[in-house]
Amino acid sequence: MxxxxxxxxxxxxxxxxxxxxxxxxxxxxxxxxxxxxxxxxxxxxxxxxxxxxxxxxxxxxxxxxxxxxxxxxxxxxxxxxxxxxxxxxxxxxxxxxxxxxxxxxxxxxxxxxxxxxxxxxxxxxxxxxxxxxxxxxxxxxTSFIYDVVVLNALRKPELEAVYNSWPLELSDEKLIGSNINCKTGYLKLSSDKTLKIACAHLNQMGPIAATHSTEVILKHFKPRVILMTGICGGFSDAVSVGDVVIAEKSWDWQSGKWIDDWSLQAASDPKEASNELVSLAKTIDVDIELFYQQYTGYRPANYPKLITAPMVSGSSVVASADIQKVFRSQHRKMAAIDMECYGLYYSCANHHGQPTKMICIKSVSDLADREKDDNYQTYCSFISARVALRLIEKYFKLI
Structure with missing residues (x-):
C-alpha cells in the first residue's frame, strides 16, 4: 500500500x-x-x-x-x-x-x-x-485462496481429459459469473500433498471470453497457479501432430493495421508465461514418452516432442497456408496458434493483486496450413493434461 x-x-x-x-x-x-x-x-x-x-x-x-x-x-x-x-x-x-x-x-x-x-x-x-x-x-x-485453477476452452475433450487423468475429488459443477462452469475440490499429489483446486471451462471460445473469464477466476479463486491445457494448431515446419507446446509467450496476431495490399502491419503486445513454470516444464521431456504409452486410444504414430515456443492467439480458426503468411513473420520461432492463450496471459499480467503464476500447455491436434482433422483431439487433450499435472507436482514440491 x-x-x-x-x-x-x-x-x-x-x-x-x-x-x-x-x-x-x-x-x-x-x-x-x-x-x-x-x-x-x-x-x-x-x-x-x-x-x-x-x-x-x-x-x-x-x-x-x-x-x-x-x-x-x-x-x-x-x-x-x-x-x-x-x-x-x-x-x-x-x-x-x-x-x-x-x-x-x-x-x-x-x-x-x-x-x-x-x-x-x-x-x-x-x-x-x-x-x-x-x-x-x-x-x-495478497492472500491466495486456491492453489491451482485449470481453465479450458472446451468442456469436451479438454476439461474432460483433466477429470479423467488427474487424482481429483470435486464438487458438482456450478456457475461462476455468467459464463464460466466450474468444479472445486482437491488434487491429491503423489507426494501426499493435497492442493485446493478449481477446474473451469468457457461457454464460448475465443480471446475475449478467455480474457473476461480469467479475470473473474482471478478475483473469485485467487489462485497461486492458473494454467490452460487442451488443443492447438501447429505449423508444419516447427511441430508435428501430437507434439506438446509450452507457450512461453503469446500475443494477438490480428492486432495491427491492414493496409491496401492486404498485408498486416502488426502491433503485437506479447505477454509471457511465468518463467519459473516454463523452466520446470522443459524438464518434463523425459516423461513425455511414458505419457504417450499410457494412452490406449487413437493416437499419432510418432512419439511426441515437448517444444517451448510462442503460441499466438486470434479470434478465428486458421486453416490456410495463405493466411499464415500474414503472421508467421511476427516471430521466427512461432510454433502454434490457438484462440485463448493470449487472453489468459493478458488478464494475469494486468490483474491487480497477488501475482498468479500462469502457463498454457497445449498439444498440436492439427496443422494450421491444411484441412482440420478432429481425430486427435482426445489424445492431445490427454497428453497436455498429463504434462500439466507433472508440472504441478514439480512446482508444489519446490515450494
Whole structure:
C-alpha cells in the first residue's frame, strides 16, 4: 500500500507520517511531494492507494502556495485523467479557518478535507478509517485462496481429459459469473500433498471470453497457479501432430493495421508465461514418452516432442497456408496458434493483486496450413493434461 503526502508544510508532513506508521503503513511506502510538479512525477511512477493533498500548494519548488495549484493537480487526476488516479484522495489543512473557506472546486475533487493539527483528534478518526479499509483490501488481494485453477476452452475433450487423468475429488459443477462452469475440490499429489483446486471451462471460445473469464477466476479463486491445457494448431515446419507446446509467450496476431495490399502491419503486445513454470516444464521431456504409452486410444504414430515456443492467439480458426503468411513473420520461432492463450496471459499480467503464476500447455491436434482433422483431439487433450499435472507436482514440491 502506497501513500502520497503532497504538502509543503514539513511539520504537518511529519505529523501525518508518524500517524500513518502507527496505523501499520511501512515507512518506505510513504512518499512525499512538496509541490504539484513533484506530485505529478510520483503519481506517474507509483500506484498510489491514498493521497493526502494540502489545500494550498506550490506549483513547483520555490513557488508561492496557492489553491489554484492544488485544484489544477486534482483536475488532471480526476477530470482530465492525465495522471493515474489514487484509490482515495483526501484534502488536508492545518487551519480550521482555511478548511471552512476552501474553494468548492477543491471540495468536489476530494473525498474529504481534514483539519490536521496537534490539538485535534477528529482527523485521526477519519484517516484511520480510510487506512484500515485499504489495508484490509490489500490483505484480501495478497492472500491466495486456491492453489491451482485449470481453465479450458472446451468442456469436451479438454476439461474432460483433466477429470479423467488427474487424482481429483470435486464438487458438482456450478456457475461462476455468467459464463464460466466450474468444479472445486482437491488434487491429491503423489507426494501426499493435497492442493485446493478449481477446474473451469468457457461457454464460448475465443480471446475475449478467455480474457473476461480469467479475470473473474482471478478475483473469485485467487489462485497461486492458473494454467490452460487442451488443443492447438501447429505449423508444419516447427511441430508435428501430437507434439506438446509450452507457450512461453503469446500475443494477438490480428492486432495491427491492414493496409491496401492486404498485408498486416502488426502491433503485437506479447505477454509471457511465468518463467519459473516454463523452466520446470522443459524438464518434463523425459516423461513425455511414458505419457504417450499410457494412452490406449487413437493416437499419432510418432512419439511426441515437448517444444517451448510462442503460441499466438486470434479470434478465428486458421486453416490456410495463405493466411499464415500474414503472421508467421511476427516471430521466427512461432510454433502454434490457438484462440485463448493470449487472453489468459493478458488478464494475469494486468490483474491487480497477488501475482498468479500462469502457463498454457497445449498439444498440436492439427496443422494450421491444411484441412482440420478432429481425430486427435482426445489424445492431445490427454497428453497436455498429463504434462500439466507433472508440472504441478514439480512446482508444489519446490515450494
Amino acid at each position: 502506497h501513500v502520497l503526502l503532497v504538502d509543503d508544510d514539513h511539520l504537518k508532513i511529519e505529523q501525518l507520517k508518524l500517524f500513518l506508521i502507527d496505523q501499520g503503513i511501512d515507512e518506505n511506502d510513504i512518499l512525499i511531494a512538496t509541490d504539484a510538479a513533484d506530485a505529478s512525477r510520483k503519481l506517474n511512477k507509483n500506484k498510489i492507494d491514498l493521497m493526502l493533498i494540502d489545500v494550498l500548494l506550490p506549483a513547483r519548488n520555490g513557488a508561492k502556495p496557492q489553491a489554484d495549484s492544488s485544484i489544477n493537480l486534482l483536475r488532471q487526476i480526476v477530470e482530465d485523467e492525465i495522471l493515474p488516479t489514487p484509490t482515495h484522495i483526501l484534502g488536508v489543512t492545518a487551519s480550521e479557518e482555511t478548511r471552512n473557506e476552501v474553494d468548492n472546486q477543491f471540495k468536489e475533487l476530494v473525498t474529504n478535507v481534514l483539519h490536521v493539527s496537534a490539538d485535534q483528534d477528529n482527523w485521526k478518526v477519519i484517516l484511520q478509517q480510510y487506512v484500515q479499509r485499504l489495508l484490509r483490501t490489500e490483505n484480501e488481494n
